[in-house]
Amino acid sequence: MDLVLTEEQEMLARSAREFVGGRSSLRRVRELRDSGDADGFSRQLWREMAALGWLGITIPEAYGGAGLGWMEQMVVLEAMGRGLMPEPFTSTVLLAANALLLGGSDAQKQAHLAPIAAGERIAAVAYQEAGSRYDAHKVATAATRSGGGWTISGEKIQVLDGHVADVIVASARTAGGRDDAAGITLFIVAADTPGVTIERQSRIDARNAALVRFDGVAVGADAVLGAVDAGGALLERVLDRARIGLAAEMLGSMQAAFEMTNEYLKTRVQFGVPIGSFQALKHRAAKMYIELELARSAVMGAHRALDEGRDDATVAKLASLVKARCSDAFVLVGNECVQMHGGIGVTDEHDIGFFFKRARVAEMTFGDAAFHRDRTARLEGY
Amino acid sequence: MADLERFRADTRQWLEQHAPPEMRTTPKSQDEICWGGRKADYPAPVMRWLAVMAERGWTAPTWPREYGGGGLSKAEAKVLAEEMAKLNLRPPLTGFGLSMIGPLLLQEGSEELRREHLPAIVQGKIRWCQGYSEPGSGSDLASLQTKAVRDGDVYVLNGQKIWTSYADKADWMFILVRTDFQAPKHNGITFLLMDMTSPGVSVKPIKLISGYSPFCETFLSDVRVPVANVVGQVNGGWTMAKALLGHERTMIADAFKERDDRRKLIDLARKHLGEAQGRIADPIARDRITQLEMDQACLDLTLARSRDGMKAGHKPGPETSIFKYYGTELNMRRRELMVSICGPQGLGWEGPGFDPEELKMTRDWLRSRGNSIEGGTSEIQLNIIAKRVLGLPD
Numbered sequence: 001m002d003l004v005l006t007e008e009q010e011m012l013a014r015s016a017r018e019f020v021g022g023r024s025s026l027r028r029v030r031e032l033r034d035s036g037d038a039d040g041f042s043r044q045l046w047r048e049m050a051a052l053g054w055l056g057i058t059i060p061e062a063y064g065g066a067g068l069g070w071m072e073q074m075v076v077l078e079a080m081g082r083g084l085m086p087e088p089f090t091s092t093v094l095l096a097a098n099a100l101l102l103g104g105s106d107a108q109k110q111a112h113l114a115p116i117a118a119g120e121r122i123a124a125v126a127y128q129e130a131g132s133r134y135d136a137h138k139v140a141t142a143a144t145r146s147g148g149g150w151t152i153s154g155e156k157i158q159v160l161d162g163h164v165a166d167v168i169v170a171s172a173r174t175a176g177g178r179d180d181a182a183g184i185t186l187f188i189v190a191a192d193t194p195g196v197t198i199e200r201q202s203r204i205d206a207r208n209a210a211l212v213r214f215d216g217v218a219v220g221a222d223a224v225l226g227a228v229d230a231g232g233a234l235l236e237r238v239l240d241r242a243r244i245g246l247a248a249e250m251l252g253s254m255q256a257a258f259e260m261t262n263e264y265l266k267t268r269v270q271f272g273v274p275i276g277s278f279q280a281l282k283h284r285a286a287k288m289y290i291e292l293e294l295a296r297s298a299v300m301g302a303h304r305a306l307d308e309g310r311d312d313a314t315v316a317k318l319a320s321l322v323k324a325r326c327s328d329a330f331v332l333v334g335n336e337c338v339q340m341h342g343g344i345g346v347t348d349e350h351d352i353g354f355f356f357k358r359a360r361v362a363e364m365t366f367g368d369a370a371f372h373r374d375r376t377a378r379l380e381g382y
Numbered sequence: 383m384a385d386l387e388r389f390r391a392d393t394r395q396w397l398e399q400h401a402p403p404e405m406r407t408t409p410k411s412q413d414e415i416c417w418g419g420r421k422a423d424y425p426a427p428v429m430r431w432l433a434v435m436a437e438r439g440w441t442a443p444t445w446p447r448e449y450g451g452g453g454l455s456k457a458e459a460k461v462l463a464e465e466m467a468k469l470n471l472r473p474p475l476t477g478f479g480l481s482m483i484g485p486l487l488l489q490e491g492s493e494e495l496r497r498e499h500l501p502a503i504v505q506g507k508i509r510w511c512q513g514y515s516e517p518g519s520g521s522d523l524a525s526l527q528t529k530a531v532r533d534g535d536v537y538v539l540n541g542q543k544i545w546t547s548y549a550d551k552a553d554w555m556f557i558l559v560r561t562d563f564q565a566p567k568h569n570g571i572t573f574l575l576m577d578m579t580s581p582g583v584s585v586k587p588i589k590l591i592s593g594y595s596p597f598c599e600t601f602l603s604d605v606r607v608p609v610a611n612v613v614g615q616v617n618g619g620w621t622m623a624k625a626l627l628g629h630e631r632t633m634i635a636d637a638f639k640e641r642d643d644r645r646k647l648i649d650l651a652r653k654h655l656g657e658a659q660g661r662i663a664d665p666i667a668r669d670r671i672t673q674l675e676m677d678q679a680c681l682d683l684t685l686a687r688s689r690d691g692m693k694a695g696h697k698p699g700p701e702t703s704i705f706k707y708y709g710t711e712l713n714m715r716r717r718e719l720m721v722s723i724c725g726p727q728g729l730g731w732e733g734p735g736f737d738p739e740e741l742k743m744t745r746d747w748l749r750s751r752g753n754s755i756e757g758g759t760s761e762i763q764l765n766i767i768a769k770r771v772l773g774l775p776d
Contacts, residue, residue, distance in 0.1 A: 002690035003683065262772055277775045282768035289767055290704050297683035321676055373672040382648045382662050382671075 001308055003300050009071055016079035019052065024083040026351045032086060033206040039164055040200075040208040041086045050119025055093055059101070064114030070306040074248040074299065081252025084354055086207050088122050088161035090249070090365075094242040095160070096123030099169050102241075103186060103226030103234045112167065112188075124165035126156035126212045127235060134367040136171070136239060137181040137232050141214060143172035149220040150174075152187060152195075155213045160365075162210030163200040165191050170214065175229050186231035187223045189214075205354070205361040237312055240319035243366045244302045247326040250362045251292075251299050254326075254333040257355035258288055261337040268342075281340060288336055291329040298322040317379050324372035327363040334359030390461045397469055400434045402427035406470045417477040419509025420553050435474035436505045442480055445488065450501035478510040478547075479503035482626050483556045483575075490614045490622060495575065499554075513543040513557035513576070513600060514623065521762050523558075524567045524620060528602060530559035530574065532609070537561070537574065539582075539605040545756065549585045549598035553578055556626075562617050573619035575611040582606075592748035593731075627758065647671045647716070650723050670719055674712070681708050700770035703763040710753035711760065717747035 005013065023045060032040055049055060057073040059065025066072075080089060097116050100109055115121035132138035141154025152172050162168065168189045176183030189196060195217035201209045226234045262285060265276030275281055302318040310318075334356040338345040341352050367375070404427035409415050416428050424432075435441050438452060443459040445451020454462065466473075484503045487496050502508040519526040528541025539559055549555065555576045562570030576583070582605040587595040614622045648662065651671060656663040662671070685705060692698060720743050721728035728744055730736030736744075754760040768774045 002693065003687040004690045004694045004696075262774070265774060274775050276768075276772075279765075282772075282774050283761065283764040285772055285774065286764040286767035289772060290708055293701065293704055294677075294680040294684055294708070297687045298680045300687060301683040321679055324676055325680055370669070373669055373676065376676060377661070377668050377672045380648075380672075380675075381660070382652070382668065 001304050003297065003304065005071070005075065009075055012072055013075035013079065016054075016076045017082065019048075020079045020083040020085065023048065024080075024085050026084065026354060029084050029086060029206075029354065030351075040206070041088060041161075041164070045085075046087050046122075047119045049087060049089075050117065055089070055119055056113075056117025058093075059097060059113050059117050063109050064117040066117075070244070070303040071300075073245065074303045077245055077248035078252035078255070081249035081254075082256040084253060084256075084358055088124075088164060088208065090242065090246060091124045091159075091161035091165065092116055092122050094245040095125035095238060096167070096169055098241045099125055099186065099225060099234070099238045102237050103231075107222075108188065108225065121166050122161060122164050123167045123169065124159050124162045124210075124212075125238070126159040126162065126168050126170040127239075128157050128159070129155065130157050134364075134371040135179075136235050137184065138179050139171050139173045139184050140178050141170065141172045143174050143185060143187060146218065149218060150187065150223065152189070152214040152217045152219065155211065157211055158201060158203070158209045159198075159212045161208045162198055162212045163208060165198075167191060168196070168212060169225060170212070171231055171235055172214075181232045183229050184232040184235065185228050186225040186234060187219055188225050189217060189219055189223060193217055193219065203361055205358040207358070207361060236316070239366055240312075240316050241306065243319040243323040244299075244306065244315075246362060246366060247295075247299050247302065247322040250326040250330045250359075251295055253355055253358055253362070254295070254330045255292060257333055257337045257352060257359075258292060260352060260355075261285075261340050264341055275340075284336055284340075288333055291332060295322075295325050295329045298325045313379065317376060320367075320372035320376045320379070323367060324369040324376070327369040327372070330359040331363050386457055386461060389458055390465060393462055394465045394468075397465055397471065401469065401471055402430050404428075405431045405472050405474075407472075408470075409472060415472075416475050416506065417509050417548070417551070418475050418479070418506025419477075419551060420507065421551055422506070422509070431472070432474045432506045439504055441475040441506060442484065442500075442504045445484065445500065445504065449488075449496055450504035475506045478512055478556075479508060482512070483510050486556075486613065486622060486626060489625075492610070492613075494610060495613065499575070508553045509548070509551060511546050511549045511552035511555045511578075512626075513546055513549075513555045515543065515545040517542060517544050521759050523623070524571065526558055526560060526571065528557070528559045529563075530561050530572060530607070532561075533606075535609050536606045537572075537609060539574075539576070539602045539607060541602050543600040543602070544588075544597075546585075546598045546600045547596055549578070549600045550587055555600070556613070558619050558623055561619075565617065568620045570617055571619035571623070572616050573613045573622040574607055575613065576605065576607050580605050580607065590749065590752065592745045594745065594749055596749075647674070647720060647723070650720060654723050654725060654727070667723060674715055674719060677708075677712055678716075681705075681712060684708075700766050703758075703766045706757060707754075707760050707763040707767075713753055714750045717743075717750040721747045 053066045054076050056065030057068045057076065058070060061067040093116070097113060100112050112121065112123065116123060127136050129138065129140055141152065141156065143150045143152045152170065154172060156170060168191055170187050170189055171184050172187060173183055174185040191198065195215045197213045197215065199211045201211055203209055265281060265285060266274050268275050299322055302322040305315055305318050337352050338356050341350065344350045345352050414425065414428060416424055416432055418432065439445065439447060439450055440452045440462065443452035443454045443462050444456065447453035480503060484500060487499060499508070514523060516526050516528060528539060528543065530537040530539050537559070543557065555578055557574050557576050558571050559574055560570050561572040582603040584601045586599045588597045588599060589595050648671060651662045651667050655667055662668040688701065724740060724743065727736065727740050730741050730744055732741060
């Protein structure tokens with residue numbers, strides 16, 4: 001498969017950009033933040049996205065999706081990133097739908113994937129814990145057998161879109177010690193199950209996250225996603241897909257921030273000339289452009305690997321490659337864009353700050369660059 | 383499709399029959415890479431490989447047959463490249479003739495110039511060099527002062543070129559000269575072909591900090607070049623030069639992609655810094671290595687994306703500056719990291735106490751400092767991106 005978009009993909013990219021441009025301005029994102037909206041996103045827009053088929057792009061037709069490829073999802077995610085859309089795509093589609101696709105039984109897929117694709121069900125994946133940092137295998141939340149089912153207790157942090165989730169996929173330890181890769185099991189838990197408490201968290205980018213506590217939550221044996229004690233490896237595969245998808249979204253965000261700044265360099269006049277005529281800024285802008293192009297190649301390469309059905313080891317390496325690249329590039333672009341805007345760049349009034357803050361959050365979601373470099377070295381055997 | 387598969391089978395059979403076994407290996411040193419030319423002095427298998435491939439025109443597979451080329455379609459040329467790769471065969475010939483002046487002549491050259499020069503390039507008989515930079519015109523190339531004054535059917539050239547790669551080994555030079563001193567600097571330059579054996583041409587190698595001498599100074603004193611050797615329009619040489627520069631930059635980046643030393647940094651680090659639980663013991667060095675290899679992987683993907691884009695009909699543009707900038711910066715980082723990992727063993731110039739591989743590594747590091755300068759400095763590449771891609775004002 002060549003690293004070029006097909007005509008159909010170009011068309012999809014254009015229409016996605018138009019949709020985001022028309023329906024999701026940065027003003028909307030600002031209003032959601034400032035109004036203290038209970039959802040923190042627009043359910044109306046979420047339904048429109050579902051109607052466009054965006055939520056089920058990579059979900060097979062048999063489960064209510066479109067059965068298209070990752071490249072198609074990539075161009076849509078990039079458009080969403082341009083508009084910094086806070087709708088629960090990362091949680092519901094990138095994480096939860098992939099967890100179901102990779103680990104779910106046919107019954108579980110039947111039960112959840114069609115409602116997800118239709119925009120009728122929001123799902124979250126609760127895996128991060130206090131002190132676990134980026135290691136998804138550090139799990140203290142415990143699940144013990146009771147009767148025919150399981151009882152789960154523990155706390156998960158910064159669960160993306162946890163406060164609006166109808167269903168939560170949670171990792172819990174069923175065997176071994178806190179840091180063991182083995183002995184982790186994934187459970188599908190309805191958010192309204194007794195013992196589940198969800199508390200919304202507020203982060204710098206105003207994107208939605210929550211603390212999710214499980215206090216003796218009883219679930220049946222059919223809540224297990226995948227095999228008992230084998231959830232660690234499954235979670236890693238899910239995260240790799242989410243990393244690749246998130247990188248596409250990040251690419252769109254940094255592209256938009258960069259374009260906004262490049263425009264500013266041409267229009268802001270100091271010393272009687274546009275500041276973009278100063279070589280000190282030109283060279284830094286050119287370097288950002290290079291970073292963006294390299295990031296784009298990595299994003300396309302990783303999505304292609306998924307469309308080509310490459311093995312897990314290859315996907316894992318590309319996921320780390322693209323997440324490391326986009327993390328570093330987005331932080332660089334965020335920092336530089338604020339600096340180039342000067343004073344206005346550090347005011348809340350200007351939109352560039354939204355990108356700057358989002359860069360930091362996206363960087364640390366699913367592992368920062370240093371984490372992924374170390375992971376790459378381990379995967380390469382050194 | 384059936385035709386293409388037959389072509390593949392025939393090609394493979396022919397290659398197996400005619401390629402010397404010695405050519406199915408990676409060259410052991412630069413001396414085994416064939417640039418052709420009258421002064422060519424290569425091992426027998428290298429010369430034999432050149433001869434058999436040149437006879438079919440397969441040194442320039444897609445050039446038209448009438449100029450000695452292989453006359454292959456793009457698809458056939460791809461098959462040929464694939465079959466050569468399967469047999470681990472080296473390219474039979476490399477150089478500025480095949481990669482730069484040949485394609486330019488096919489595009490812009492007169493019929494006479496094509497007939498005179500293209501077959502000799504295909505055959506590897508003539509080696510070319512590039513006369514661009516001058517002592518006073520480095521990054522500001524368009525300010526060049528080498529003077530060409532018309533005298534009947536010839537131009538009389540006076541001036542000096544510098545940083546001419548392998549001028550001491552080349553037979554012909556494509557050269558930028560000033561034919562109009564009144565016009566704005568970009569509009570008074572002409573692109574000429576000059577025989578290096580012409581009276582008045584003298585060449586002196588330049589010794590670099592690495593001890594190598596890949597570049598020369600070329601002095602021109604009343605050198606007579608036929609007017610018929612102009613490529614493109616008189617005073618239109620800058621357009622030709624720009625077309626070639628983009629090509630050169632991609633070539634430079636490509637050169638840094640062809641690496642058989644993927645594991646070399648890792649092996650070096652294990653040797654000099656030790657291991658802990660099977661990993662490179664020094665986490666800082668490990669991180670620097672990983673960073674470098676991941677950057678390289680992203681550049682490789684970008685090169686592939688550019689090639690795929692061209693296949694799909696996208697025109698190559700100023701983004702070649704990305705490859706030049708990033709490819710050279712990466713290579714320099716790599717060389718520097720190697721020496722740094724070797725520690726005191728990376729300090730040898732020659733003689734006892736250092737093994738040949740260490741010495742070569744150190745010399746290569748010294749040589750690499752020129753990478754971000756030659757072919758347009760890194761700063762010039764950033765200027766080009768800022769102006770042509772980002773549209774930032776002057």
